[in-house]
Amino acid sequence: MTTTEKLEVRIKYCGGCNPYFKRENIEETLRASYKFINFSFEDGVFTVAINGCTTSCVSGEVVFNSMESEERIRKKFESFLEKHFIKI
Amino acid sequence: MMNGREYIESLRKYRPVVYFMGRKIQSVADDPVTAPHVNAAALTYELAHDPRYEDVMTATSHLTGEKINRFTHIHQSTEDLVKKVRMMRLLGQKTGSCFQRCVGLDAINAVYITSYDVDEKYKTDYHERVREYVKYVQKKDLMVAGAMTDVKGDRSLRPHEQADKDLYVRVVEKREDGIVVRGAKAHITGAVNSHEILVLPTRAMSEKDKDYAVAFAVPVDAEGVKMIFGRQTNDTRRLDGEIDCGNAKYATVGGEALIIFEDVFVPWDRVFMCGEYDFSAELVEIFATFHRQNYGGCKVGVADVLIGAAASVAECNGVAEASHVVDKITEMIHLAETCWCCSLACSYEGFKTPSGAYMPNQLLANVTKLNITRLPYEWSRLAQDIAGGIIATMPSEKDYANPETRKLIEKYLKGVANVPTEERMRLIRLVENLSIGAELPESMHGAGSPQAQKIMILRRSNLEMKKELAKIIAGILPDDNYRKIRG
Numbered sequence: 001m002t003t004t005e006k007l008e009v010r011i012k013y014c015g016g017c018n019p020y021f022k023r024e025n026i027e028e029t030l031r032a033s034y035k036f037i038n039f040s041f042e043d044g045v046f047t048v049a050i051n052g053c054t055t056s057c058v059s060g061e062v063v064f065n066s067m068e069s070e071e072r073i074r075k076k077f078e079s080f081l082e083k084h085f086i087k088i
Numbered sequence: 089m090m091n092g093r094e095y096i097e098s099l100r101k102y103r104p105v106v107y108f109m110g111r112k113i114q115s116v117a118d119d120p121v122t123a124p125h126v127n128a129a130a131l132t133y134e135l136a137h138d139p140r141y142e143d144v145m146t147a148t149s150h151l152t153g154e155k156i157n158r159f160t161h162i163h164q165s166t167e168d169l170v171k172k173v174r175m176m177r178l179l180g181q182k183t184g185s186c187f188q189r190c191v192g193l194d195a196i197n198a199v200y201i202t203s204y205d206v207d208e209k210y211k212t213d214y215h216e217r218v219r220e221y222v223k224y225v226q227k228k229d230l231m232v233a234g235a236m237t238d239v240k241g242d243r244s245l246r247p248h249e250q251a252d253k254d255l256y257v258r259v260v261e262k263r264e265d266g267i268v269v270r271g272a273k274a275h276i277t278g279a280v281n282s283h284e285i286l287v288l289p290t291r292a293m294s295e296k297d298k299d300y301a302v303a304f305a306v307p308v309d310a311e312g313v314k315m316i317f318g319r320q321t322n323d324t325r326r327l328d329g330e331i332d333c334g335n336a337k338y339a340t341v342g343g344e345a346l347i348i349f350e351d352v353f354v355p356w357d358r359v360f361m362c363g364e365y366d367f368s369a370e371l372v373e374i375f376a377t378f379h380r381q382n383y384g385g386c387k388v389g390v391a392d393v394l395i396g397a398a399a400s401v402a403e404c405n406g407v408a409e410a411s412h413v414v415d416k417i418t419e420m421i422h423l424a425e426t427c428w429c430c431s432l433a434c435s436y437e438g439f440k441t442p443s444g445a446y447m448p449n450q451l452l453a454n455v456t457k458l459n460i461t462r463l464p465y466e467w468s469r470l471a472q473d474i475a476g477g478i479i480a481t482m483p484s485e486k487d488y489a490n491p492e493t494r495k496l497i498e499k500y501l502k503g504v505a506n507v508p509t510e511e512r513m514r515l516i517r518l519v520e521n522l523s524i525g526a527e528l529p530e531s532m533h534g535a536g537s538p539q540a541q542k543i544m545i546l547r548r549s550n551l552e553m554k555k556e557l558a559k560i561i562a563g564i565l566p567d568d569n570y571r572k573i574r575g
Contacts, residue, residue, distance in 0.1 A: 020451070020550045054439040055449060065439070 007037045007085060010044030012058050019052025021067035026050050029073045046084070048077070089146070089157050090229045092134030096126060099281055104308040106280045106345070108317040109324075116280045120326050122317065124336065125343035126281045128183040129231060132159055135182065144175040150444075151223050159189045160226040162200050163446040169435035173385035177428065180389015184335050184522065186342035186530070188278025190382050192232025195286040196222055197445060198375035199303055199360045204443035206367045214360050215443070221305060221358065225284065233282035233308070235273040235347055236375060238290040247293065247300040257287060257349060258299040259362060266355040267362060269302060273349075277342035277534075280315055282308055285347065289361070292369035301368045303361035304354040312352035315345040321525040331485040331514055334521025341526040374447060376544070379535040380457035381448040384431025387460050387531060391424040391467055394522040397515050398471040404503035404512040405476070416474055420467040427463055430456035451548035458541040464531040468523035479520040482513065 011027055027050060031039055039048075047060030056065045062080045064073070090098060099117040106113040108121055116122040136145040136157045147161040147168065148154070163169050172193075179187045200222065203214035225232060238247075241255035250256070257271030269287075279285060286305045293301045306313060320340060322333075330336040361367065399417050402408040434452035441447055472479060482501070487493045488510070498509045521527075532538070559565040 018550075019553060020548060022550075022553065053437075053449070053451075055437040056439055 008044045009037050009039050010047045011039050011041055012047050012049050012060055014051040014057040016052055023050050023052050026064050026073055029070045030077060033074050089136050090133050091137050092130035095130050095133040099126065102283065102309045104280060105314045106317055121323065122280055122343060124326065124339035128185045128187045128338040129189055129278060129281055131179060131182055132187050132189045141178060144171045144178060149226050151219060152226065156226045157229050159193045160229065162197055162222060165446055166436055166438045169438040169446055169448055170432060173381060173431040173435050176382050176385025177389040180386040181392050183338040184390055184393040185338040185340055186277065186386065188342045189231055191234035191277050192282065192286060194375055194378035195234030195288055196225065196232060197378055198371055199288065201374050201441045201443045201445050201447060202367055202371040203360050205370065206361060206364050210364060217357050218360050230283040232284045232286050233276055233279040235276045235285050236288045236290050237274050239272045239274050246297055248296045256290065256300045257302065259302050260351065266353055267359055269304065269349050269352050269354060271349055273347045275344045276347050277344050279345040279347055280317055280343065284308065288371055288375055289368045291372060293365035295365055298363045298365050301361060301363055301365040303371065305358045306352060306354055310352055312350040314348045314350065318344045329485040331517055334517040340521055341530045376536055377448055377450045377453045380453040381431060381434050383460040383535060384427040384456045387464055388424045388428045390522065394467065394471050395420045395424065397518045398474045401475045401515045401519060404507045404515060406504045413474055416470045420470050423463045423467045427456065427459050430459055451545060454541040454544040457535050458538055458545065461532050461538040465528060468528060471519050471523045475516060475519040479516055482516055
């Protein structure tokens, strides 16, 4: 996987009142899979919303709200990246 | 949109084949056994025209932009989901019974969502067919009976393993112009007085069950459709008069029927799933979520009537101010409102599906319904406690009508001086109707039996997280938060 530019991507968690799965797994998968991206909780050119349930209290350009395999997490994230920012 | 009278009149144009107690019902709109159920459903039409109720009873179609009855609406927001349960409570209050039309509403929403997902995977065109069908239902303001529960035969066997292959509804023939289906659906609410039947599969299917993974719609009087109307406790009191029924105008529960499909032809434009067995479980789960959402609305509306009846009987008996009676009435209200909270919560916590339609939170919808398998038994027990043993021993309406016994009943069943005896008798019969008859088993098994909800509740909960929480608090796992504040 290669890219020519470095992206700033914001991660935004929902409040985590009663998550149906371990939300942190999504963040960990993203950070481990895309070393060339700077994930931050403050700013970014787009937002990855990590919700603990289908209520989806927070929104973003890429939204997670259920337990996903690492492969599906990557697929969802990359499909947005390729559509709007970089070729992978 | 039709009003109540127009709905009743519309039923007279259909010719469904309906049997009850060994005879054929000629007109469900007019037969004394089915007419009260028709009346309950008619209120779903009538109240949509009443400015006092139209905010919850109507919606704007996302397909046509027109004002429609909410019972034909595809939910477009969590606000729609909340209004749906508000509509349920309202109608429970106005009928004191089941008004039946929610099943079809839930079925069209479930098939709308699932057909989209099926098309995404298989590049089929089911979703477009569903959209066209929903438009038709909205335009004609039809009542749709949702038909899910198969008769199931040997419950330990899958559909294709049954000795008799017809014990789950199945496709027996695929033709160029459509399919032919055979089988039966049980406990179908409002079936005899609907315009349409929307059939859904009843369980998860395997590849060998492919023929049983079928969803379709037919008119109630389609050739080959036969219905046998089910018995209820005290149902033939309807033939004897009014007071003994308790709720003579709107009956009890929905009026359920066994529907038999004897090689019924369904054209392709009315087929919404045909062999996609891997989506059968999704369809069932979504339908169940919608239907379980309702019960903290409709049953609580009926509970409002029962609470009012119990409190009024206490007044008739001169004990309304007794502290234990006040306490029991308060407890009934608390139980009912607890269920109401559940329905609101699962609606407010609803979410948008890929189809664009919204559905309720699945965990909370199942919690709603599981509470309804329990709490109505308690509020009914309290109502019986308050009303007294007379709910099971009171002389009949015919004895009240008999001049020889009427005066005796008037004299000896009198409560407080300022309430007529007949008023007391009517309220006692209403308590009997709402707390003894078919109402309770319907609470138990309607929208699925308790174990079905428990399976979903466990599946939708995060038990691993709860164990981790416990281990952190018990000092078994590290507590990052504690380390941050105390080092």
